[in-house]
Amino acid sequence: MSRRRPRPVVVVDAESTNPPGLLEQIAAVGRRSVTRTLRQRALLVFPLVFPLILFAINGSSLSAATKIPGFPTNSYRAFALALPFIQGSLFVAVTTGTDLARDIETGFFNRLALTPLQGPALLLGQLGGSLVLACIQAVVYLLVGLATGVVIVTGVGGAFVLLALAILIAFAFGSLGALLALRFGTGEAVQGIFPLLFVTVFLSSSSLPRNLIKVTWFRDVATYNPVSYLIEGIRSLIITGWDGQALALGFGFAVLLLVITLGLASAAMRTRLVRT
Amino acid sequence: MRVSNAISAIEVEQLVREFRKGPRAVDGIDLAVSPGEIYGFLGPNGAGKSTTVLMLTTLLPPTSGRASVGGFDIVKQGAQVRATIGAALQEAALDPILTGREHLLLQATLQGIGKAERKERADALLDRVGLSLAADRRVGGYSGGMKRRLDLALALVHGPRILFLDEPTTGLDPQSRAALWEEVARLAHDEGMTVFLTTQYLEEADVLADRVGIIDHGKIVAEGTPAQLKAEIGSPSVEVSAVDADGGERLAELLAGFGTPSRNGRGSVTVQLPGGEAQLAEIVRALDHADLRVASLQLHQPSLDDVFLAKTGRKLEGTADEQADEPPAPAARGRRGR
Numbered sequence: 001m002s003r004r005r006p007r008p009v010v011v012v013d014a015e016s017t018n019p020p021g022l023l024e025q026i027a028a029v030g031r032r033s034v035t036r037t038l039r040q041r042a043l044l045v046f047p048l049v050f051p052l053i054l055f056a057i058n059g060s061s062l063s064a065a066t067k068i069p070g071f072p073t074n075s076y077r078a079f080a081l082a083l084p085f086i087q088g089s090l091f092v093a094v095t096t097g098t099d100l101a102r103d104i105e106t107g108f109f110n111r112l113a114l115t116p117l118q119g120p121a122l123l124l125g126q127l128g129g130s131l132v133l134a135c136i137q138a139v140v141y142l143l144v145g146l147a148t149g150v151v152i153v154t155g156v157g158g159a160f161v162l163l164a165l166a167i168l169i170a171f172a173f174g175s176l177g178a179l180l181a182l183r184f185g186t187g188e189a190v191q192g193i194f195p196l197l198f199v200t201v202f203l204s205s206s207s208l209p210r211n212l213i214k215v216t217w218f219r220d221v222a223t224y225n226p227v228s229y230l231i232e233g234i235r236s237l238i239i240t241g242w243d244g245q246a247l248a249l250g251f252g253f254a255v256l257l258l259v260i261t262l263g264l265a266s267a268a269m270r271t272r273l274v275r276t
Numbered sequence: 277m278r279v280s281n282a283i284s285a286i287e288v289e290q291l292v293r294e295f296r297k298g299p300r301a302v303d304g305i306d307l308a309v310s311p312g313e314i315y316g317f318l319g320p321n322g323a324g325k326s327t328t329v330l331m332l333t334t335l336l337p338p339t340s341g342r343a344s345v346g347g348f349d350i351v352k353q354g355a356q357v358r359a360t361i362g363a364a365l366q367e368a369a370l371d372p373i374l375t376g377r378e379h380l381l382l383q384a385t386l387q388g389i390g391k392a393e394r395k396e397r398a399d400a401l402l403d404r405v406g407l408s409l410a411a412d413r414r415v416g417g418y419s420g421g422m423k424r425r426l427d428l429a430l431a432l433v434h435g436p437r438i439l440f441l442d443e444p445t446t447g448l449d450p451q452s453r454a455a456l457w458e459e460v461a462r463l464a465h466d467e468g469m470t471v472f473l474t475t476q477y478l479e480e481a482d483v484l485a486d487r488v489g490i491i492d493h494g495k496i497v498a499e500g501t502p503a504q505l506k507a508e509i510g511s512p513s514v515e516v517s518a519v520d521a522d523g524g525e526r527l528a529e530l531l532a533g534f535g536t537p538s539r540n541g542r543g544s545v546t547v548q549l550p551g552g553e554a555q556l557a558e559i560v561r562a563l564d565h566a567d568l569r570v571a572s573l574q575l576h577q578p579s580l581d582d583v584f585l586a587k588t589g590r591k592l593e594g595t596a597d598e599q600a601d602e603p604p605a606p607a608a609r610g611r612r613g614r
Binding site: 039 | 333337354365385414
């Protein structure tokens with residue numbers, strides 16, 4: 001520590017400072033969240049590599065499925081491209097939840113609680129980094145798909161809608177991660193939910209169209225599983241064309257999931273951010 | 277509007293915090309801290325120090341009792357209390373991915389400091405705590421002492437009048453500890469900041485605090501200046517060691533004239549000095565007159581550890597591992613105990 005006499009830094013009356021507005025608070029917390037995400041390469045690499053490896057394996061090994069009568073496309077790779085967007089969203093959930101849980105565990109959350117920061121600003125700002133991660137992932141998945149010969153039948157406009165839907169889904173799953181972190185307060189609890197989410201994705205129409213699933217219980221589970229409609233919304237833009245019903249269901253379930261997870265996360269934030 | 281025009285910077289009356297299925301962590305404490313005073317809150321782990329700090333910093337509602345900080349009620353005027361105080365809570369709560377400067381800029385933004393002033397404030401604080409050269413390094417690479425100094429700087433960003441430091445030097449090496457003490461003393465004595473400092477180190481309370489409150493099992497068992505507390509429990513003692521092993525007997529006979537001597541088994545004899553250290557000169561003269569050669573002569577002032585022993589029946593040093601930890605901070609506690 002410096003031995004020379006410091007100049008006083010207490011030059012303001014703390015009570016006279018004006019608390020920042022909600023948007024400024026969101027921006028400040030969001031900037032930190034984005035910085036954190038971009039500086040942790042592992043957070044960027046694994047969510048990119050793992051879904052793309054599965055995409056490569058499925059795209060080549062399950063191509064015979066396109067010979068099943070009624071299969072909606074003759075390119076299994078195009079059919080399978082929807083899955084990485086959903087898997088990437090699961091990584092967003094874990095990243096968001098783990099980051100927030102770490103803040104709680106280390107006491108950084110308490111540090112923020114001692115400022116005039118509002119709960120919604122903390123939650124939305126924290127999700128800012130997740131959205132950046134989601135954007136990067138979605139663009140990379142799309143570019144890899146195009147590079148491997150997948151044709152987006154809805155064209156450039158469809159690609160943008162696809163990205164919007166993928167980011168919306170990632171936002172919803174990110175909110176789920178935040179909810180788990182706020183509810184349980186530990187990174188372990190957040191990571192523990194990951195296998196369950198992964199199973200949920202596989203018990204959907206991720207590998208086959210629902211009408212071609214022969215096992216009744218599997219088809220029923222896939223039909224009741226909202227993840228099927230998220231995948232089918234994305235997939236419709238790649239292989240079907242402008243399918244209003246698929247898009248309505250995809251966006252509808254994504255919004256519904258977001259409303260539920262964000263709503264519950266906000267309530268959990270109010271409980272967690274106890275201040276008198 | 278402030279709830280009181282009291283002179284005290286911190287006023288606490290019968291403050292209680294109970295945890296569900298847990299002990300009464302804070303059990304009806306009363307205290308008052310004057311502006312510009314360093315108040316040392318001394319006690320072993322689990323005594324109730326951190327729970328008290330969490331209540332006074334508005335992060336934990338009390339079960340009963342009342343307290344005001346900076347004249348604001350901690351329950352009814354939480355936002356005003358938070359604007360008045362700075363706090364460095366247990367364990368430096370920092371983000372290892374961010375740099376020191378980024379921490380300060382984030383804190384300054386959230387505290388509502390104008391954009392133009394943030395950078396200047398951050399630079400001044402970094403300079404003050406000696407982190408200018410490390411300002412743009414990620415905090416993950418900081419030493420424990422550097423983290424604590426950054427923690428202190430973060431608590432000062434908005435110019436608080438009252439500073440809460442919860443075990444600020446735990447785990448630090450002696451040099452870092454001394455540097456932090458120096459800085460805290462400057463804040464109080466040069467800038468008039470009120471400091472509420474919890475510690476389990478006797479030396480820290482002794483060196484730094486103007487007044488000390490000793491807390492044990494949620495209750496304040498003693499309070500006063502370190503000198504008052506030591507004086508309360510008795511007079512100093514002198515320990516004299518004879519040069520020869522058989523000189524102990526003669527020493528004991530001679531020192532019996534000053535009090536009741538006790539033999540220490542190594543040829544040394546200790547005697548309490550009811551008349552205080554002024555009697556030391558008389559002892560030296562008596563030894564000289566008796567032509568008794570001594571190897572050493574030591575005056576022992578009562579320590580805060582003696583005070584703690586007298587008030588609780590236990591020694592403070594070494595109790596840390598025996599005590600159950602206090603319930604963790606609310607944010608880390610999940611939903612238990614609300």
